[in-house]
Amino acid sequence: MLHSEGPLLTIDLDGKTTTETDIGPIQERYIGGRGLGTKLAHDRIPFDADPLGPENRLFFTTGPMQASQMSFTGRMNCTGVSPLTGGLLSSNAGGFMSRHFADTGYGALEVAGAAEELTIVHVTDEGVEFEAVPELEEATVPETTAYIESEHGLESDHTAVIGPAGENGVRFASIMTTEERAFGRGGLGAVLGSKNVKAMTFEGDSAAEIEIPATQAEIHREAATDDHIMKRQGTVAVMDLANEVDGLPSYYFSEQSFEGVEGINGAAVEEKKYKKGTCSACAFACKLPTKDGEAGVETEGPEFEVAMAFGSNSGIDDIVEVMKSNELCDNYGLDAISAGNTVAAYLASEDEFGNAELTHELVEKIAYREGVGDTLAEGIDRAHDELGVENWSVKGMDFAAHEGRVLHGQGLSYAVANRGADHMYATFYSVEYPLVPEEDAVDPEGATGKADVLVERENLMALADSGVVCKFSRDYMSPERYEALFGADFQELLDVGARTVTLERHFNNERGFDAEDDDLPYDVPGLEDGIREYYDARGWKEGVVPETALPEDVASAA
Structure with missing residues (x-):
């Protein structure tokens, strides 16, 4: 391998x-x-x-x-x-x-x-x-x-x-x-x-010599020549679709669509994009260098999650104002998703939705823990009581943009993910919108009957993160290509992902996490049954990894 x-x-x-x-x-x-x-x-x-x-x-x-x-x-x-x-x-x-x-x-x-x-x-x-x-x-x-x-x-x-x-x-x-x-x-x-x-x-100049199979050239060529909307609009390209299906969190999660979506959607971002942006060796070039000369702002993005957090979730419909927030987060070293959602919580508590100037002030106050920023710097899970707002988080992590109240498998994923309410842990949203071929799509209704697909997707994402291969390679990285690149049977590769997820869960169990932490602050049809099905698929008991389900290299040392 x-x-x-x-x-x-x-x-x-x-x-x-x-x-x-x-x-x-x-x-x-x-x-x-x-x-x-x-x-x-x-x-x-x-x-x-x-x-x-x-x-x-x-x-x-x-x-x-x-x-x-x-x-x-x-x-x-x-x-x-x-x-x-x-x-x-x-x-x-x-x-x-x-x-x-x-x-x-x-x-x-x-x-x-x-x-x-x-x-x-x-x-x-x-x-x-x-x-x-x-x-x-x-x-x-x-x-x-x-x-x-x-x-x-x-x-x-x-x-x-x-x-x-x-x-x-x-x-x-x-x-x-x-x-x-x-x-x-x-x-x-x-x-x-x-x-x-x-x-x-x-x-340095001492990189290990690792021979990569020729399949890499096929994938690179397709990434370079494919006319993909993400090359123009990045992840924010999905915003209009999310809004159409009533799946765009808005006004601190109190609503699921945003009347000002045209001011912050993919077209709005594309209008401010001034050159191509990419990562090392990548011809897909889905990044978003943007600027607005009049406002004096130049940044990279915002991507969909940030456009939600500082845009619709904060009641702001001007992409330039969202770009300013994005730039501030990069400068101060803040996760822009959590920063935006936490600011949105404060705007909700003060009835200040749409106040872009206050939003920018709050980002700075959070970074330096000044005034109310000291409270907000703790995140929504720790600050919501003091703010008098609902706790929109799972395991302490606030929600990403893909709406689990509409995409119920994504909701299940948020509930059980070791990382909390993060969309990239399984990217289940991609099969429910869907953003994949029809034969791979999953009905977004209900949380039951989806555990096996969720487990496979969690394992696949852990495999990609171990490779390391970008999640946006999903249209190019088939099971056959994984096998060709990594020199192993696809199921053997997925087993690497399964061991990774299991070790994360076991570590968290040792820190006190159990089934009570696998929950949502909203109702999803069949959630409890879906969670039980997920535990069964993983071989876990009430959210806890039994010794019999631990990888051999852990169980033998236990």
Whole structure:
């Protein structure tokens, strides 16, 4: 089976020391990326670790496909205990950093302990350097990347950076790379901030030599020549469809359609797009560099989720105002989905929907934990009582845009996902709109009878995250192509995803998560039965992984 190569580099910030560990057997079993990061985190982070304490660790991992020049492979993974959910969480970022990381020659990087002062960690194939940077305290992401380029000659695509939000422990702070790409959901930026790490840089010329089968060329050619709407409008292309099926969260989830949708939809974003945007080696080029000269805003996006959170969910119908919010989140190092939804909660509490100026002020206050921003920085799950609004979250994570009250399988997915209410965990919405061929579509009505499909999709997404292959390759990555690229039977590959999901659940069980956490704040027909069917399909008991269902490499050590 194709897998990542190279040792684990552990960086101990307490003593400014490093060690290398052979992880070949784990890579063979978990491929790389999320699977590898999950296994390492499961084995090396204490189950009772405080997410913002020194005992929590971050694992940066890449996959074998980063040795290719195939489209959809400019991504990498970061895993740790989430300050937002309290559970084990992996976040996936695009851009250009993955190949610079691979050039260091390491298969995985572990960040442990905490530095005494604000530090940049420089990782190369010749060693690791620690640079104290107290002068960068609360610097924005662009200010930090400008410093790194000026002092070290490294452009932003070599960097993983936090902004003020990460330093200030905002529970949905992101780690930014290439300035505008994010390890976003779940707050891993706050974990890096708790370790007093302002940034990490990666460079070298020692990438592992991994032979990628010729199938990569077919996929790359199709990605380059296909006339796909996402090349023009990114994910926001789906907004009109969501609105038409009464599935666009609006006014802090109190409504499901938005009368101002034309001001923030795919066409509105396309009008502001001024060039192509992509990730490393990708010809699909679905990113959205946008700008408005009159407003003086230039950003990348917004994508659908952000256009929902800062747009319809906040009652704002002007794409330029949403672009401003998106830019602020990138600059301060905030997950724009959670930031937008949390701002929407505040707007609901104050009857201020549509107030774009207040929205921008709140983003800044959250990043610096100033005034009400200190409350909002805790996220909806912790702040909703004080705000007097409903708790629109699952396991502490607020909802993505794809509406589980209309797409009931997606609702089931939100309920049981180890990560909480995140749409990318299974991308079940894609088969319910549907955005897939008719033969693969699923009736959106009801949550029962969908468990087997959900399990397979969760496993497939975990496999893609382990590869690492972008989720938007769905029209190009068939089971046969997975087999050709990774040199294994498709079911064997899905088993890697199953082990990954199971380890996430087991880690969370050890932290107290069980069936009570698999729930929704709204009704979905057949949800309880659908959850039971899901547990049966996974071999779990009341949301808990029994020892008999653990992977062999865990059960044998139990």
